[in-house]
Amino acid sequence: MAEKRDYYEVLGLGKNASDDEIKKAYRKLARQYHPDVNKADDAEAKFKEVKEAYDVLSDSGQRARYDQYGHVDPNQGMGGGFSGGDFGGFGDIFDMFFGGGGGRRDPNAPQRGNDLQYTMTVEFKEAVFGKEADITIPRTENCDTCFGSGAKPGTKPETCSVCHGSGQQEVVQNTPFGRMVNRRACSQCGGKGQIIKEKCSTCSGSGKVKKQRKIHVKIPAGVDDGAQLRMTGEGEGGLRGGPSGDLYIVIRVKPHDFFEREGDDIYCEIPLTFAQVALGDEIEIPTLTEKVKLKIPAGTQTGTYFRLKGKGVPKLRGIGQGDQHIKVVVVTPSKLSDEQKDLLRQFAALDGEQTHENEQSFFDRMKRAFRGD
Ligand SMILES: [Zn+2]
Ligand SMILES: [Zn+2]
Numbered sequence: 084m085a086e087k088r089d090y091y092e093v094l095g096l097g098k099n100a101s102d103d104e105i106k107k108a109y110r111k112l113a114r115q116y117h118p119d120v121n122k123a124d125d126a127e128a129k130f131k132e133v134k135e136a137y138d139v140l141s142d143s144g145q146r147a148r149y150d151q152y153g154h155v156d157p158n159q160g161m162g163g164g165f166s167g168g169d170f171g172g173f174g175d176i177f178d179m180f181f182g183g184g185g186g187r188r189d190p191n192a193p194q195r196g197n198d199l200q201y202t203m204t205v206e207f208k209e210a211v212f213g214k215e216a217d218i219t220i221p222r223t224e225n226c227d228t229c230f231g232s233g234a235k236p237g238t239k240p241e242t243c244s245v246c247h248g249s250g251q252q253e254v255v256q257n258t259p260f261g262r263m264v265n266r267r268a269c270s271q272c273g274g275k276g277q278i279i280k281e282k283c284s285t286c287s288g289s290g291k292v293k294k295q296r297k298i299h300v301k302i303p304a305g306v307d308d309g310a311q312l313r314m315t316g317e318g319e320g321g322l323r324g325g326p327s328g329d330l331y332i333v334i335r336v337k338p339h340d341f342f343e344r345e346g347d348d349i350y351c352e353i354p355l356t357f358a359q360v361a362l363g364d365e366i367e368i369p370t371l372t373e374k375v376k377l378k379i380p381a382g383t384q385t386g387t388y389f390r391l392k393g394k395g396v397p398k399l400r401g402i403g404q405g406d407q408h409i410k411v412v413v414v415t416p417s418k419l420s421d422e423q424k425d426l427l428r429q430f431a432a433l434d435g436e437q438t439h440e441n442e443q444s445f446f447d448r449m450k451r452a453f454r455g456d
Contacts, residue, residue: 087154088132090135090136090139090140090149091136091140093112093132093133093135093136094108094109094112094133094136094137094140095108095112096108098150100140102141105137105140105141106137106141109133109134109136109137109141112129112133113130113133113134113137116129116130116133117130118130191248191250191276191277191323192323192325193321193322193323193324193325193326194321194322194323194325195321195325195326195327195328196223196318196319196320196321196322196325196326196327196328197223197318197319197328198318198319198328198329198330198331199220199222199317199318199319199328199329199330199331200330200331200332200333201218201220201330201331201332201333202332202333202335203216203218203300203302203332203333203334203335204335204336204337205302205306205334205335205336205337206336206337207336207337207338207339207342207344208339208371209302210302210305210306210307210308210334210336211304211305211344211371211396211397212304212371212397213301213302213303213304213305213306214301214302215299215300215301215302216299216300216302217297217298217299217300218297218298218300218332219295219296219297219298220295220296220298220330221293221294221295221296222293222294222296222318222319222320223291223292223293223294223319223320224291224292224294224296224319224320225290225291225292225320225321226283226285226286226289226290226291226292227285227292228283228284228285228286229283229285229286229290231290231291231320231322231323231324232279232283232290233279233282233283233286233288233289233290234279234280234281234282234283234288235281235282235283235284236283238280238281240277240278240279241277241278241279241280242276242277242278243269243271243272243275243276243277243278244271244278245269245270245271245272246269246271246272246276248276248277249269249276250268250269250272250274250275250276251266251267251268251269251274252266252267252268252269252270253265253266254266254267290322291320298314298317298330300312300314300332302334303399304396304397304399305347305396305397305398305399306334306336306399307334307336307344307346307399308334308335308336309333309334309335310333310334310399311331311332311333311334312331312332312334313329313330313331313332314329314330314331314332315329316328316329317329317330318330341369342371344396346396346405347395347396347397347398347404347405348395348396348405348406348407348408349370349371349394349395349396349405349406349407349408350407350408350410351368351369351407351408351409351410352409352410352411352412353366353368353409353410353411353412354412354413354414355379355383355411355412355413355414356413356414356416357413357415357416359379360379360381360382360383360384360385360411360413361381361382362381363378363379363380363381363382363383364378364379365377365378365379366379368391368407368409370391370394370407371394371395371396371407372394375391375394377389377391377409379411383411384411384413385411385412385413386410386411386412387410387411388408388409388410388411389408389409389411390406390407390408390409391406391407391408391409392406393406394406394407395407
């Protein structure tokens with residue numbers, strides 16, 4: 084068997100990585116290698132490797148042991164709580180990230196609510212200048228009547244008498260190979276560890292209700308396409324007093340007809356006539372906020388960029404703004420009157436007698452390329 088890679092290396096982190104960094108790295112890599120989305124042959128193996136690294140490093144006890152002893156020999160039976168066979172079937176990728184994960188836990192322990200994701204499409208300029216909006220998201224919240232317990236007001240859920248609250252039952256079977264002990268979810272309480280005798284009528288005993296919840300969102304100026312805003316505690320309600328999950332708002336920015344954006348900088352193209360660039364001109368340019376005057380010097384070539392400092396997008400973190408870059412595109416007229424044609428012919432005849440240093444070197448270079456130099 085190939086030698087195991089260092090768990091930190093697997094997640095691309097240093098030994099001092101914080102819990103948050105570990106979680107982030109895991110989410111990113113698990114998304115990348117999840118067999119639902121990645122069809123490469125080694126995706127499953129990679130995914131398991133990432134999962135194993137995360138399982139160990141996200142548990143402070145196991146992480147401390149790993150930091151001290153490294154990979155424990157699996158033959159000693161005290162590995163990081165992971166073995167190939169344990170990992171039967173991959174859940175739906177959405178469940179993975181937004182379902183709080185599996186694992187055997189105390190059925191009575193508080194459980195954090197699920198995270199939710201909402202995609203919000205905004206106009207180009209709304210992303211530049213920021214926006215406030217109310218969105219409505221359907222989410223599961225704790226029932227107000229029973230405060231999430233599921234029991235009718237005035238009553239309380241009782242500890243299950245069969246499993247004594249553990250939610251698990253041991254089933255002993257005698258087989259030709261000896262006694263086998265299986266653990267399974269308690270048949271009386273269904274693994275919850277508690278029995279609700281009188282159910283809350285609002286939520287039918289689930290402790291949860293579906294609500295359309297209006298949430299006020301502040302999109303900061305300067306967000307870009309794909310940005311993710313986290314609204315702490317605005318996800319689904321937790322169980323048994325656990326904290327609520329978070330709401331992630333993914334920003335999609337609509338393209339603009341005239342402006343293009345690259346980070347904090349804005350790009351645009353302006354069409355100019357041959358006469359404008361040859362003789363020079365002063366033109367008006369739209370920026371994100373206003374019109375500004377731009378001087379086009381005589382002899383400007385097509386493809387030349389002009390920069391308007393500070394006319395770009397406000398920086399999301401920090402002070403200042405990007406720039407606006409304006410590319411000159413000289414437009415060749417496609418329809419000419421006879422008089423215009425005559426004048427151009429006269430111009431061409433005159434032009435042929437003159438030498439232009441810049442253009443000369445340009446034509447020289449092209450001639451050399453034709454010769455194969
Ligand atoms: Zn039970
Ligand atoms: Zn209720």
